[in-house]
Amino acid sequence: MTAMNRIQRxxxxxxxxxxxxxxxxAAPGWGRRIxxxxxxxxxxxxxxxxxxxxxxxxxxxxxxxxQAPSAAHWxxxxxxxxxxxxxxxxxxxxxxxxxxxxxxxxxxxxxxxGLVAGxxxxxxxxLIGRIVDVVVAFPFLVLVIAIVAMLGPGxxxxxxxxxxxxxxxxxxxxxxxxxxxxxxxxxxxxRALGYxxxxxxxxxLLPNAxxxxxxxxxxxxxxxxxxxxxxxxxxxxxxPPAPEWGVMIAEGRNFVITAPWVVVFPGLAIITVGLFxxxxxxxxxxxxxxxxxxx
Amino acid sequence: MARYVxxxxxxTIPVLFGVSVVVFLLVRLIPxxxxxxxxxxxxxPELVARVKDELGLDLPLWQQYLNWLGNxxxxxxxxxxxYQSDVAPxxxxxxxxxxxxLIYSTLMALFISVPLATIAALRRGGFVDQAIRLLFTATxxxxxxxxxxxxxxxxxxxxxxxxxxGPGNGGxxxxxxxxxxxxxxxxxxxxxxxxxLRSSLIEVLGSDPITTGRAAGLRRPTLLWSYTLRNSxxxxxxxxxLNLGWMIGGTVIVEQVFGLPGLGSLLLxxxxxxxxxxxxxxxxxFAVLVILVNLVADLSYAFLDPRVSLRR
Numbered sequence: 001m002t003a004m005n006r007i008q009r010x011x012x013x014x015x016x017x018x019x020x021x022x023x024x025x026a027a028p029g030w031g032r033r034i035x036x037x038x039x040x041x042x043x044x045x046x047x048x049x050x051x052x053x054x055x056x057x058x059x060x061x062x063x064x065x066x067q068a069p070s071a072a073h074w075x076x077x078x079x080x081x082x083x084x085x086x087x088x089x090x091x092x093x094x095x096x097x098x099x100x101x102x103x104x105x106x107x108x109x110x111x112x113x114g115l116v117a118g119x120x121x122x123x124x125x126x127l128i129g130r131i132v133d134v135v136v137a138f139p140f141l142v143l144v145i146a147i148v149a150m151l152g153p154g155x156x157x158x159x160x161x162x163x164x165x166x167x168x169x170x171x172x173x174x175x176x177x178x179x180x181x182x183x184x185x186x187x188x189x190x191r192a193l194g195y196x197x198x199x200x201x202x203x204x205l206l207p208n209a210x211x212x213x214x215x216x217x218x219x220x221x222x223x224x225x226x227x228x229x230x231x232x233x234x235x236x237x238x239x240p241p242a243p244e245w246g247v248m249i250a251e252g253r254n255f256v257i258t259a260p261w262v263v264v265f266p267g268l269a270i271i272t273v274g275l276f277x278x279x280x281x282x283x284x285x286x287x288x289x290x291x292x293x294x295x
Numbered sequence: 296m297a298r299y300v301x302x303x304x305x306x307t308i309p310v311l312f313g314v315s316v317v318v319f320l321l322v323r324l325i326p327x328x329x330x331x332x333x334x335x336x337x338x339x340p341e342l343v344a345r346v347k348d349e350l351g352l353d354l355p356l357w358q359q360y361l362n363w364l365g366n367x368x369x370x371x372x373x374x375x376x377x378y379q380s381d382v383a384p385x386x387x388x389x390x391x392x393x394x395x396x397l398i399y400s401t402l403m404a405l406f407i408s409v410p411l412a413t414i415a416a417l418r419r420g421g422f423v424d425q426a427i428r429l430l431f432t433a434t435x436x437x438x439x440x441x442x443x444x445x446x447x448x449x450x451x452x453x454x455x456x457x458x459x460x461g462p463g464n465g466g467x468x469x470x471x472x473x474x475x476x477x478x479x480x481x482x483x484x485x486x487x488x489x490x491x492l493r494s495s496l497i498e499v500l501g502s503d504p505i506t507t508g509r510a511a512g513l514r515r516p517t518l519l520w521s522y523t524l525r526n527s528x529x530x531x532x533x534x535x536x537l538n539l540g541w542m543i544g545g546t547v548i549v550e551q552v553f554g555l556p557g558l559g560s561l562l563l564x565x566x567x568x569x570x571x572x573x574x575x576x577x578x579x580x581f582a583v584l585v586i587l588v589n590l591v592a593d594l595s596y597a598f599l600d601p602r603v604s605l606r607r
Contacts, residue, residue, distance in 0.1 A: 134313030137582045141544030142562065143317075146578045149566040150324035222436050230548055233440045234563055249441055256448050267441035274436015282432065 032283020038276035046092035055083040057090040057243045066259045076261035078251060080241075084262060087243035088269050094244045095225050095273070098155070102224030103217050105163040110170020111213065115201045117171065118178025128171065135168045144227055145236065153236045158228060166220060170213050177209035184208075211288045218281030222274045229270055245270050299597055307586055314586070315367065318579045319360050322571055328352075333376060335569050372579075373572035377565070382576040386561065390580070392462055392473075393557035396480070396546050399473050401535060403481035408489035413524070415489070416496035431486035439545050443479045443552040451475060460554045476553045480545035484538060491534045495527045502526075529600055536592035539585050 045052060061081030069076040075084035117128040135143075147161035181187060182205070190200045229246030231237030238244035240251065245266040252262025325332045330346040351359050366372070372382045411431075415424040451459035463472035499505065500523055508518050547559030554560070558577050565573040 130309050130313060133310050134317060136540070137310055137314050137586050138317070138578065139540035139543035139547075139581050139585060141547055142540075142559075142578055142581045145547065145562065145566070146321055146574055147324060149574050150321055150571070151326065219435075226436070226438050229438050230440055233438075234551065236566065246438070246440070249438075249444070253444060256444055257452055260448060263441065263444055267438060267445070270438050270441070271433065271436050275433050278432045278435055 029283045029286060031279040032287075035276045035279030035281075035283065038272070039280065042092055042273060042276070043096060045089055046096055049086075049089040049093065053083065053086040053089055055086040057082065057087045058241050066255060066262070068259070069261055075265040076259065078248075078262045079255055079259075082243075084248075084265050087248055088245070088265055091243040091245045091248060091266065091269065092273075094155075094238055094242060095229065095270070098158075098228035098238075098244075099221040099225045099273075099277075101159050102162045102166070102228065103221050105159065106166040106220070107170055107213065107217055109163065109167035110172075111174050111206065111210070113167060114171040114174025114213075115178055115206065115209075118175040118182065119197065119201050119205070125175070128175075132168045132171060135165060138165070140165060140223070141227055141230065145231070145234075148231060148236050153231075153239065155228075155238050158231055158237050162224060162227065166224075169216060169220065173213045173216055174206075174209055177212060178205055181205050181208050211284075211291075215281055215285045215288060218277050218284065221277050225270060225273060296597065296601075300594060303590065303593055303597075307590055310586060311583070314579065314582045315364060316360065318575055318582070319363050321575055321578065323356075325571070329571070332569065333571055372576045375565075375570050375573050377568040377570040377573070382572050386558065386573065386576050386580055389556055389558045389561045392469075392555050393543075393546050393550070393559060395469065396473055396476055396550070396555070396557060397539075397542060399470065399477035400480035400484070400542065400545070403477050404484045404488055405531075407481055408485045408492060409524075409528075411485075412489040412492035412496060413519070415493045416500060417519075419497060427489070431489055434482060435486045437483065439479055439483050439548045440552055442482060443476070443549050446475050446479055447553070462555050473555070476546075476549040476555060479549045480542055483545055484542055487538055487541070488531065488534060492527060492531055495530045496523060499523050499526045529596065532592050532596050532599075536589045539588050543581055543585070 049057075059082065061077075064073075064077050064081040065079050067073055067077045067081075073083050073085065075088060077083055078087075113128055117125045143165050144158070144161045147164060148157050151157040151160060178201075186208075187200060187204055190204045195204075228237055229244065229249070232244040232246030233250045235250070238247055240247050248266040249263050252259065252266075256263050322329055328343070328347075330343045330350065330352060331338045333346055334342055347353065351362050354362070370383065372386075374380070375382050375385060378385050411427050415427045418424045447459040450456045457475045458472050459475060461472060463469040504526075505518060505522055508522050513522075543559075546557060547562060549555070550557040550559040551563050558580065562574060562577045565571075565577070
């Protein structure tokens with residue numbers, strides 16, 4: 001990336017600013033900074049969960065079932081005497097994984113398909129466009145549920161289902177960006193130099209077309225966690241006793257009147273992640289707009 | 296206009312074809328022998344052979360598809376192994392509740408998002424705008440199934456304002472019973488509606504007719520209602536149609552949580568009874584519903600805003 005930027009700068013071609021992590025954190029905009037710090041803290045809590053709690057997320061202790069939040073059990077306990085705080089911490093491992101994998105695979109798939117459609121155009125673009133039209137005709141959650149219903153419940157099948165469905169959004173975005181960038185001087189220059197199509201697509205076009213897809217990836221991350229938790233809630237995703245947040249809410253559902261904490265805290269965990277990631281996404285969107293305006 | 300209608304109608308044909316291929320292929324995703332999966336614990340060698348024959352599982356894939364499509368064209372959508380009858384009447388019997396839920400939650404979402412978006416746009420950049428934005432950012436990540444339980448607990452069980460289970464006895468009683476489910480969906484869609492309405496309001500507020508109206512000394516309410524909102528609500532039709540899929544996902548969740556006999560709960564219960572014909576057909580009905588609503592939205596938009604059909 002940086003090497004290429006140096007070369008482009010030397011040739012006087014338009015360059016987008018290097019988007020290193022520290023620049024991302026240091027650029028103005030409080031929402032994004034709060035979001036990034038918040039997500040770093042949650043990720044750290046997920047990784048270092050064993051050091052942050054004395055309990056085991058799946059150990060049973062029926063004697064201490066359904067206890068209200070206290071000094072010993074910050075978020076209370078569920079009907080099996082498991083510590084909710086511990087399970088929320090360990091659950092972050094699963095739910096952040098759901099978001100990360102659920103975004104990464106469709107992201108890569110969509111980028112390749114979108115680049116191909118936008119770059120080659122013609123019947124390739126037409127065919128891909130029709131496939132995209134078909135996939136978006138299905139409600140996202142319904143198609144994911146239907147695919148998981150066929151493949152069988154579980155996290156891997158959920159990832160397969162999400163990958164089959166959500167690449168279309170990325171493909172649409174990247175295709176649109178590619179169509180615009182295709183006729184810019186730097187692409188024409190790269191073509192004139194006789195570079196291969198793949199080199200121009202991935203090394204010249206992609207870095208300039210990817211920003212809106214990254215912005216969308218933030219909302220998609222939330223969408224995937226919501227979908228993954230919904231499937232866990234209905235017994236179609238992660239299987240109990242794993243402390244996935246949706247599974248935990250399902251477990252507490254029958255006790256919600258007498259022990260609402262069993263349901264409340266995993267839900268708040270999902271909302272908190274959603275809020276932080278939205279803040280990052282909004283900040284990124286503002287930034288992309290600003291950079292575009294400057295160009 | 297007529298040319299646009301024809302063009303838009305023709306556009307749906309390849310999509311419908313693709314949707315039928317996807318729905319057909321769904322059953323091929325079942326690992327192993329689908330006949331055994333369909334029969335489950337009832338599987339005997341004779342029954343497996345019969346189901347395999349009925350489904351034509353030995354034929355090449357394209358021929359299986361053509362057979363299936365032929366049946367669909369003759370309105371034979373398959374037999375439910377669980378209900379022992381045609382899937383179509385079972386599924387369509389569930390449709391009214393889901394449609395009522397979708398309409399009710401759309402109205403409620405407009406009721407929530409239009410005033411808030413208007414205030415935010417008028418106070419652009421100010422404290423109220425920021426507060427509304429933050430509120431909606433936070434609500435965007437609320438899982439519907441969790442919100443449904445919390446609303447049922449607080450507004451249903453504790454405050455006893457609304458019933459929390461079942462569809463009621465028809466008429467106003469059903470509307471009464473659908474209030475909490477519809478509110479759950481409305482709250483999940485409102486951030487998206489409010490955001491797009493706010494930006495289209497801001498665009499219209501800065502446009503020439505408004506400036507002219509202001510210069511002519513029109514009263515603020517007149518400007519707001521007759522000039523700004525009317526122009527800004529048009530794009531909302533498109534936004535609503537585009538997010539229908541999101542709302543349908545919401546109905547699947549709330550129908551199951553609130554025990555409503557709609558399409559979504561039919562889909563989920565059919566998974567545990569391994570009723571693949573129903574799963575297939577419900578998926579098809581949802582997709583066709585999305586296609587139809589988008590068609591109607593596009594056509595009504597073109598009708599309300601002639602520039603759309605002239606562009607083509």
